Amino acid sequence: MIKLYDKGVYLLNGAEIIEDHVNVLSELKSKTGTQNISKEDAKEGTMAYEILHNHNTSSSKDKLKIKFDKLTSHDITFVGIVQTARASGLEKFPVPYVLTNCHNSLCAVGGTINEDDHMFGLSCAKKYGGVYVPPHQAVIHQYAREMLAAGGSMILGSDSHTRYGALGTMAMGEGGPEIVKQLLSRTYDINMPEVVAVYLTGTPRKGVGPQDVALAIIGAVFANGYVNNKVMEFVGDGIKNLSVDFRIGIDVMTTETTCLSSIWETDTQVKDFYEIHNRPKDYKELKPKAVAYYDGMVYVDLSQIKPMIAMPFHPSNVYSIDDLNANLYDILDEVEKKALVSLDNNKVKYSLKDKVRNGRLYVDQGTIAGCAGGGFENICDAADILNGKYIGADEFSLSVYPASQPVFMELVKNGSIAKLMETGATIRTAFCGPCFGAGDVPANNGFSIRHTTRNFPNREGSKITNGQIASVALMDARSIAATAANKGYLTSAEDVDVNFTKPKYFFDSKIYDNRVYNGVGKADPSVEIKFGPGIVDWPAMTALSEDLILKVVSEIHDPVTTTDELIPSGETSSYRSNPLGLAEFTLSRKDPAYVGRAKEVQKAEKARIAGEDIIAANGELKEVYDQIATKFKIDEKVTQIGSTIYAVKPGDGSAREQAASCQKVLGGFANIAKEYATKRYRSNLINWGMLPFLYDGELPFANGDYIFVKDIKKAVADKVSEIKAYVVNKGMKEFTLRLGELTDDEREIILKGCLINYYRG
Template sequence: MIELLHGGVFLFKGQVILKNVDEINCCLIREGLEPSSDKALSIDKARKGTIAYQILISHNQSDDWRNLKLRFDALASHDLTYVGIVQTAALGGINEFPVPFIMTNCHNSLCAIGGTIAEDDHAFGFTAAQKYGGTFVPPNQAVIHQYMREMMTGCGKMILTVDSHTRYGPLGTMGVGEGSPEIVKQMLKKTYDISYPEVIAIYLAGEPKPGVGSQDVALAIIKAVYDNGFVTNKVMEFVGPGVSKLSIDFRNGIDVMTTETTCLSSIWRTDEKVKEYFIIHGRSEAYTRLDPAEVSYYDGLVKVNLSEIEPMIALPFHPSNVWSIAELNQNGSDILRQVEVEAQKQLDNPNLVLRLTDKLVNGRLKVEQGVVAGCSGGMFENVMAMADILGNKSIGNGYFSLSVYPASQPIYLDLLRHRAIEILMTAGAAIKPAFCGPCFGFGDIPSHGSLSIRHVTRNFKHREGSSPTNGQLASSALMDARSIAATSLNGGVLTPATEVEVTYSKGNYKFDQNVYGNRVYQGFGNSKPETELKTGPNISGWPPIPTLAENLLLKVSAILKDPITTTDELIPSGEASTYRSNPQKLAEFTLCRKEPAYVGRSNDVKKFEAKRLSALEQDNGGQIFEQIVDEIGLPKQFRDCLPNTAIGSLIVAVKPGDGSAREQAASSQKMLGGQANVVHEYATKRYRSNLINWGLVPFTVERETLTKFFVDDLIHIPGIRKAVADGAEKVQAFIIRVNSISQIELKLENLSKEERETILAGCLINYYRSNT
């Protein structure tokens, strides 16, 4: 079904897999072309034959292709992040958006949750679009990635957004999801700096069988590459004859899920179907044929036989925990018991127990809820296929429920024209407007103990809305919309769509531009600087952030021992989302599901730093320093260094940062007085970048060194400012306990000059202020 080819691989005309230069020369000679005599030169030249290289180089502002400085064609954010972006850009001196900046309202559009009124954020966004010349997409018009697909993509373009699922590869556009500070950098005409990434070919062959959908293919790929890190921080380039066998919606459905492989970005070869897509959407000029060069070189290859893919399910708590539905139905008890055991290790809470085996009915799993939504599930063809499966049947009047969220109003309108909405509603499904909430626990929250099957992007712990602090634990599994529809017909008993006899109509999609033309505010190139930004009580700016001190004294406030820690665990989605425009309130949710004591510990440490700073301004400062030494548990000899030593909190973890691009996983640590992280490695580039942009020092250590840390340890790092400024890649630190002081080595790996300057400045905001 899926085969991984490690090491370098050549492709001839994007279709024929070759392993060495001799095989290439045979192909070239057959084509009447000049063979190559230099193996090394051939590899270097062929590496530049990928589509990814062509696009990256065209956006590179440096003269060195190995160290890229990228400028993007368009930027986007949604209503959990654009307030902070605009505020930060304003502090940096922006007068107007230099490239299109699209603000969608698809994450926080329930408007009144958790004591805040999200519409205040929307009012802010609209006035920001007027003031700086942005695009404002009102609530329920479209989810962020569907709008970008429909209106902003183009062959050869690059788009940066504040959302981890930024993937527009099938439309010839390389999408990158990052934290808000990277968007601000682009607004201030700075660059996105990365080393040239490895490029992995995703070679598609064959054709999916009826009943198999995009989510099935995506889950199969994720299962094959996630645990081994085969594509981590690399570009996935989709090639091969199987690409043209797939519709654009099918390609988009696979592509958006590549985020769950931890890749950097994705790109696909384009063809006549892509050309037709742009014509349908009134943007024929956006199409260009993209293909690898005659000979292209990839750092690895994933060979996918589409014909062998079966309907799949990703069980809790990760999109890589994948099984075929047939296999689960045959061995349900054994598989579900295994999942329960592994889940319990992740929950690490005796009061929360995941029960799945008790949902078996005659050997088959029975679920309570089905949801199809967002940028992965809510596309036209998925919903049409559901209507074909449900036909004139019923999902029944039992407890099982089905909710469908079309991804945009234009899709909703055309589903109405095709009577698909009528069929779904008559069958018993609830049809809801465009909304990302079901992806992160803000819509269709299931009851305690329930299992929800969802065609969305993620099924991390509590992503469906569980509230562990209140004792509620539900869970979700990922499936394709087709099998969700088939399961709906069976009262919630797990059923692959391949078991249902149906003729798929597919439908002839028509895009009505008036839906957006009559409602979306288009301000690019027409900024109105006199516009006053409209704020509300829950919109708060950033407090002053000091520069990096000469020395650091850090107290370990949390140790995360899981092999991987997601950004959801660092700062949760769901109920915390309403405070995303108020950084200090949001910070109170940090690690609340993983380490509830962290906030209290960090705030206690923060009080010591406040006391130290006040001592610097008082005549009796020496006496106050003595008190700090006694209260925090420092040996007396450290008293004299306190005037130049910032006190902060520290998180120790194995591999944090998998998942969302949300920079609040870093900024919330900073709001609580965090100064650094010590980890074995960072799960994603974007999380590490977020730490740096908020002035947190991203230390790394050898795996065994992590065992030396305990909660409440004091870590003294003398000369940290000089070490960062001098480009040092290692620093000596000391673990201080009541009766002992031991020395350890912390690494400062792969920090660029600008990253070091940002850390020295205390955060990116300070860095901009000092450079304007």
């Protein structure tokens, strides 16, 4: 089904695969008749290299400084981004910047907070020359596919699922500060990434959808880090057997592999997509050169992939639906044991075996939604499966969210919506809520199957700390519909008899023409920005001091810590425009005592800055200073005092910068990790002036310990990679922290204390 190559591979004419070996260049010269072939030249044969090279503003092929063509954000990120950019000197948007409103459009918590954010966005689009997409019009990524993507271009978005590779656009999801850099006409600085080919061959079986293929790939590459921070380049003879909607459905899920970005070969079907969307000039044919070298290959036989399910609590926890049904109790027992890690062995009772009825797994809820599930073809196929069926009058419910108003309108016109409504399903407007726990929350102990992007803990809206627990499994819309047709009993789409009608899609742009504000190139400085009472400026942040005292205030040993666990999604989304208000939720579902501990440490730092008595603010520090004095002479006035957390591998998942900024506004000055799950989380730490320390080995410290780092400012400035640190309350026990590779700009940002300070000078 899926094979991972142990070595790099050469791809000849987009078809022939030659694994790297000692005499491979001789073999290539023989096959191509070309004498001047080298691995370095072949690396430049990828589509990814061509696009990155065309957007690189540096003179180096290895150290890239990228400028993107377009930017996009949604309503739980754009307020903080624009506020940061304004504080850093923003005058106007230098490239098209689209502000969509799809995350807080149905969340009723917080009074007028959500709509206040929307009005802030509209006023900023007018003042700085941006695009404003009102609530319910489109989810962020569907609008980008319909209106922004272009062959050979690059788009940066402040949402982790910013992926438009199937349309020939290299897109990346990053934290807000990276968007700020582009708004200030700065660059996205990365090393040239490795590129891994995803070779697709064969034709999907009837009933298999894009989510099935995506989950199979995620299951094969996530745990081993095969594509971590690399570009996934989709090639192969199987691409022609996939509709563009199918390709998009696979592509958007590449985020869950932890890759950096994705790009696909384009063909006449993609050309048709652009013509349907009235943008024929945006099509560009993309394919690898005659000889292209890849740092690895994921070989996928589409004909062997069956309907899949990603069980709680990660998209990589993958089984085929047939295997699950055939080995029900064994697999459910395995899933429950894995869940204990994600739930931190919490006292909340968690059982999936309770969902077995008459030997079948019963599901409480089905949802088809968002940038992954809400596409035209997914919903049409689901309607065909459910045509003439009924979902029943028991616990099971089904909701469907078309990804945009144009998609919704076409589904109304072709009768798909009527078919679905007749079954008992409910139809909603474009909304991302079911993907992050702000919509379709099931009852306590509920089990939800969703064609969305993630199934991390609490993504379904439950709160373990309040005794609530529910869980999500990811599935394709077709198998969700098959399950609905069986009134909630888990069913593979291969097990239903259906005639897929495959109606043609017609895009009507009048909805956007009449409703979306387009101010590109029309910035009006006279416009007053509308601030609601929930929109609060970033607090002042100080520069890095000479020496540093850190107190460990949380210690997490899960194999991976998601951004959802660092700052929860769901009900917190209404507070994302208030840095201090949102910070109250930091680690609330993983370590509820974290906020209180961090604030206690922060009292001492506030006293230091104000020139007040530090010991009076935190009595623990007297002993800390006494211990440090046994080895070093320090000046308390220039010794910063902050908190840190330890996590094995933090930062999987969302691009949201708040996973880092919330720690910073509570006085966090560092993370210590064995490794960082994604580049974007590490970048968020740096952009908020936090030290991204690395430590591999048995920990010399524990939660509650104080760590002293001498001459930290000098070490960062002098580009030192390894730094001596001391566990103060363990007799100044010495150990070594690493900083990893940092660019000159990143070092300066850390020294200044945050990106805002860096741009202020």
